[in-house]
Amino acid sequence: MNLADTIAAVATPPGDGAVAMVRVSGRRARAIAAATFRPSAGKPLQPRRFTHGFVVDAATGTVVDEVVAAWLPAPRTYTREPTLEVTCHGGRAATAAVLQAILRAGARLAEPGEFTLRAFLNGRIDLAQAEAVRDAVSAPSADAVAMAVAQANGSLSRVIREVRDPLADLGARLEGSLDFADDGVPELDRGTARAVLEAAATRVDALLATAGPGRVRRHGLRVVLAGMTNAGKSTLFNALLGSDRAITSDEAGTTRDAIEEILPVGAAAIVLVDTAGWRPPGEMPVGEAERLSGARTDASIPLADVVVHVVDGTAPHHATAGRERIAALAPGGAMLEVWTRADLHRGLHAGNQVAPGDQFRVSAITGEGIQALRSSLHARAVAGSRGAGSDSGGELLTNARHVDALRRAREAIDRAMAVVAGAMPDDLLAADLRAAVAACSEVTGEMIGDDVLERVFRTFCIGK
Ligand SMILES: Nc1nc2c(ncn2[C@@H]2O[C@H](COP(=O)(O)OP(=O)(O)O)[C@@H](O)[C@H]2O)c(=O)[nH]1
Ligand SMILES: [Mg+2]
Known part of the structure; x- marks a missing residue:
């Protein structure tokens, strides 16, 4: 998948409908708009305005469909790339014809979830937010939509950061004392370490306890x-x-x-x-x-x-x-x-x-x-579908991938607590803290491989 390509897809479901929307994102979106959109009043597209007009075949100039187009310059767009949104007639044939005209003008068909993937890779949203976007689409109930929208806006990511950041701070202080032990940097006090670890364990346990209700909220x-x-x-x-x-x-x-x-x-x-x-x-x-x-x-x-x-x-x-x-x-x-x-x-x-x-x-x-x-x-x-305690901050774990990552974070915290309790060497503690931080970061996608990304975005629909 080449992210330098300009991509296009129908963002609305197939079938007869009043209107459908074809979305175009990438460097060439503006040029594609110039080649395929003919404004009815002769005035060119204005940023963030709807303009009535026609999609035409770039080669022949024949009218393909009557549409409303919106030109959205970067970076304030879904993908952070230049974006064109074309609202056309909702039938299968009309939608396909508009898409084909746009593809012929130099776009390629988007992969499933590629718009959201670009939003992620361009740093507009994290991975937990991207997954929540998908969940909002497939939500079976109003409660599930509300939860997904909150998570798409970062509610879960905030809770994860609140768990992760104190562990990362502790790890940084520990590594500092390991690196500069000879320069008089004081050793990390084990009482402080224990307090940080216990607080993190409590919060992770509270979150893990919401996995059952979270699954019911998300799927029914x-x-x-x-x-x-x-x-x-x-x-x-x-x-x-x-x-x-x-x-x-x-x-x-x-x-x-x-x-x-x-x-x-x-x-x-x-x-x-x-x-x-x-x-x-x-x-x-x-x-x-x-x-x-x-x-x-x-x-x-x-x-x-x-x-x-x-x-x-x-x-x-x-x-x-x-x-x-x-x-x-x-x-x-x-x-x-x-x-x-x-x-x-x-x-x-x-x-x-x-x-x-x-x-x-x-x-x-x-x-x-x-x-x-x-x-x-x-x-x-x-x-x-109701979470139990307030320790989870009202947040529910709705995703098996997140549950798995937090379980591993919890195990690493446990090992770290054993190191502290057993007065074992600091470098063991540092390794366990790194593992705990890494597992938390998997949820928000800071530390994941391409295989995980591919697996996550494969579950999206085309056009999202
Ligand atoms: N009188 C009456 N017949 C019922 C009722 N519920 C089901 N039936 C009949 O019982 C038969 C078997 O029902 P069905 O739902 O196919 O059973 P299943 O094998 O458990 O799925 C059908 O002929 C139904 O019309 C009911 O509440 N009252
Ligand atoms: Mg039956």
């Missing part, structure tokens, strides 16, 4: 519907979503693949997963596909934040086997229980394994119980 609460075949899982899935997403039938084994959909609940989100049912005790799966789909269901249970055990209310004797299977697959996991077909039976078949408040009677026919279940899931989604 993962709720898996599981139970015996024909219990009414797919019917419940559709009722909760309010759409006929999954096929339902009175034939056992209709659902073969786990399917998932985002269910917005207030400002939070649930990832609702419908699974293939298990055969009740005494029945065998019919065929290879059903055996495979049963295994897939089993695999989805430990990944759930909440398992909803769906029981056919007219077949209460199936409940125990389902509960046992779920408990074996996800020991200690959160479980709700839903008794379906409330229109055909009375009462809940309580067992001592499920708390009464966690049991629901529902009917897909009358709609009974659906709202109560949805409210309960909503409360869990909100609670599950």
Whole structure:
């Protein structure tokens, strides 16, 4: 990827829309604008103003589309490079034609995330901010957007610096005393070192404790519907979503693949997963596909934040086997229980394994119980995405890469504390401090290899 190239891409999603936006960034953006944009009033593009006009083919002069163009000189742009933004008609053909005209005038198609990569490489944002930009795009809920926007504006990076800087200072003082020991620079006082390390450990622990809520905030609460075949899982899935997403039938084994959909609940989100049912005790799966789909269901249970055990209310004797299977697959996991077909039976078949408040009677026919279940899931989604203490400064770790780096930082802090406690040599302490600082710096991307960069930006969409 040559960063001296001028890049272009459609920044809006494909398909029919009122408008679409083609973005151009790089040294030649101004020349490309001159070659492809013809202002309607004859007046040239003004910086940071919208100008109505036409995109034309640079070679033939034929009109490609009617557009509004904005010329954004460097460095106050997303990438810090000269940027041209062309808002054109939103159809696939119009968008493609505008992009082609711009590419023919000397731009190349941007790689996924390349605009944001340039913003990072040009020092406008750090890596944690770049990742938050991506997360804002894919956020499933208003809460997730708000978190991503805060992080894109540096909220997490600030917290990381607050952890890292005292460790870096301590390391610098230590290295100073090591280098100039003969020149009368005093040795580092171990009490000071211990205090700095303990403060950092407390903050890193508080941050690491937010990884669970952070994941729920970013992706939504993962709720898996599981139970015996024909219990009414797919019917419940559709009722909760309010759409006929999954096929339902009175034939056992209709659902073969786990399917998932985002269910917005207030400002939070649930990832609702419908699974293939298990055969009740005494029945065998019919065929290879059903055996495979049963295994897939089993695999989805430990990944759930909440398992909803769906029981056919007219077949209460199936409940125990389902509960046992779920408990074996996800020991200690959160479980709700839903008794379906409330229109055909009375009462809940309580067992001592499920708390009464966690049991629901529902009917897909009358709609009974659906709202109560949805409210309960909503409360869990909100609670599950809330950070616990104030030690994390209200910040949540939403990214596995950050969690991994901070775990390594924490290990290095632990080793440093052992050096201090064991009165071991200062150069060991210096090495552990360097490791802790380096791990913190990975989060913001000051100390990372090209492989990490490539991996991060591969997860972006083209045009971002
Ligand atoms: N009367 C009644 N039938 C239901 C209810 N829920 C599901 N069913 C029926 O039960 C059958 C199996 O439902 P389905 O959702 O496909 O079960 P799954 O195998 O657990 O996904 C279908 O014929 C549904 O129409 C309900 O609440 N009341
Ligand atoms: Mg089903």
